[in-house]
Amino acid sequence: MAKVVNVDAQTITVEMNSGKQRSFPVEDVAYENPKVGDIVNLYKDEDGSVFIDLPEEEAIQKTAKAPGKGKKDKKEGKSGLGIAGFVIGIIAIIFSFIPFVNNIAFFIGIIAAVFGIIGAITHKSKGLSIAGAVLGVLAVIITLALQSMWSKALDDASQSFNEAMESADSQMNNITGENTDQILENSVDVEMGVLTMSKNEYGLVQSSLPVTVTNKEAETKSFSFHFEAVDGSGARILDDYIYANDLAAGQTQSFEIFQYVPDDKYDAMQGASFNIVEASMY
Numbered sequence: 001m002a003k004v005v006n007v008d009a010q011t012i013t014v015e016m017n018s019g020k021q022r023s024f025p026v027e028d029v030a031y032e033n034p035k036v037g038d039i040v041n042l043y044k045d046e047d048g049s050v051f052i053d054l055p056e057e058e059a060i061q062k063t064a065k066a067p068g069k070g071k072k073d074k075k076e077g078k079s080g081l082g083i084a085g086f087v088i089g090i091i092a093i094i095f096s097f098i099p100f101v102n103n104i105a106f107f108i109g110i111i112a113a114v115f116g117i118i119g120a121i122t123h124k125s126k127g128l129s130i131a132g133a134v135l136g137v138l139a140v141i142i143t144l145a146l147q148s149m150w151s152k153a154l155d156d157a158s159q160s161f162n163e164a165m166e167s168a169d170s171q172m173n174n175i176t177g178e179n180t181d182q183i184l185e186n187s188v189d190v191e192m193g194v195l196t197m198s199k200n201e202y203g204l205v206q207s208s209l210p211v212t213v214t215n216k217e218a219e220t221k222s223f224s225f226h227f228e229a230v231d232g233s234g235a236r237i238l239d240d241y242i243y244a245n246d247l248a249a250g251q252t253q254s255f256e257i258f259q260y261v262p263d264d265k266y267d268a269m270q271g272a273s274f275n276i277v278e279a280s281m282y
Contacts, residue, residue, distance in 0.1 A: 001055060004038040012052065014040060024052055081122070082129030085115030089135025096142040099150060106143045112136030177226075177278035184279050188223050189214040192274055195229075195258060197266065205266050209274065211255045215247035222246055222282040227257055229272040237268045239277070 005021060006013040012034050013023045026034075030043075030053040040052045089112035095105035116133025120126045173179040184190065193210035200206055215221050223244045229237045240257040247253060261269050 002040055002042060002052075004034055004036050004040060007034050007036055014042075014052065016042075024050070028052060081115045082119030082126070082132060085112045085119055085132025085136065086128045087132075088112040088115065089132040089139065092139030093135050093142070096139045097146065099146075102143045102146060105139050109136040109139030109143065112139065174281040177280045179281075180276070180279045183223075183281050184276065187215075187217050187221065187281055188279065189216055190225065190276060190279075192227075195269065195272070195274070197261065197270060199266070203263070205261045205263055207258055207261045207269065208256045209258045211242060211257055212252060213242070213244045213247070213255065214252040215244075215249060217281075218249050220246055220248050224280045224282075226277040226279075228275050228277050229258060229269060230275065231268055231272060237265055237272055 002014040002016045002022075004012060005015045010026055011023045012026055012029055013021055015021045028049070028051045030051050034040075034052070039055060041055050042050055043053055044050055088108055092105045092109035092112050095108065096102045098105075113133045113136030116129045116131070116136060119129030120133060123129060170179065174183060189212075191212045191214075193212075195207060195209040197205065197207040211225075211227075213223060213225075215223070225242050225244075226239060227241070228239045231237055238258060238261065242255045242257060244253050244255075258269070258274075
């Protein structure tokens with residue numbers, strides 16, 4: 001037992017039976033309104049800290065401890081928030097690394113941080129409370145960072161897939177002739193000369209229309225072309241084809257088309273005009 005010899009706003013000083021005096025923070029007093037002259041007992045809590053309480057007979061005569069006012073109960077109640085925050089924080093950290101599940105980790109992390117902060121503010125022993133708050137905040141940060149990274153990865157993959165599909169479609173259209181205009185404008189230069197026609201002594205038609213093909217691409221390409229000869233009304237008289245195989249970048253190759261003209265087309269071909277119906281690139 002000890003006797004209270006001094007009380008101020010922050011500390012209470014007691015004199016023990018040995019005559020020694022010892023000061024305690026006011027928060028370590030487990031009864032209300034301590035006064036000089038009070039006879040008190042010193043108790044050791046589970047964590048080893050010492051707190052002050054009235055002896056039982058004095059507690060009956062003076063103000064009894066109100067339920068929940070005892071230091072031990074107070075500490076246990078408030079330390080529960082710190083423990084809860086720490087446990088929830090660990091769970092949040094684990095979940096934050098799991099795709100989709102980390103949506104839950106975001107909210108669990110917030111709860112852990114709130115519990116930890118409250119526990120740190122209201123409880124003298126702050127270790128677990130601070131750890132729980134830190135784990136909760138880290139879980140939220142990790143969740144947001146990973147979701148941002150995964151979202152960007154998905155966007156990049158989707159963009160790459162779309163670009164690959166567009167490239168495949170473009171290549172297919174190049175092969176099928178759907179991109180004839182683009183090929184003639186950007187990829188190849190085709191120059192047609194003048195058609196020459198005559199009949200030999202046997203009455204056979206001899207004809208030729210020179211064509212020069214130049215690869216404008218920066219890599220080796222092969223090209224095929226469909227030509228037509230049309231009369232003044234736009235009706236097709238004859239058609240012909242050429243295939244330029246493996247032209248290197250900037251390489252030119254010459255061809256002769258419409259070398260075989262039937263006798264009955266001779267007159268019509270003399271006034272014909274010539275078009276490229278379709279161009280393909282491989």
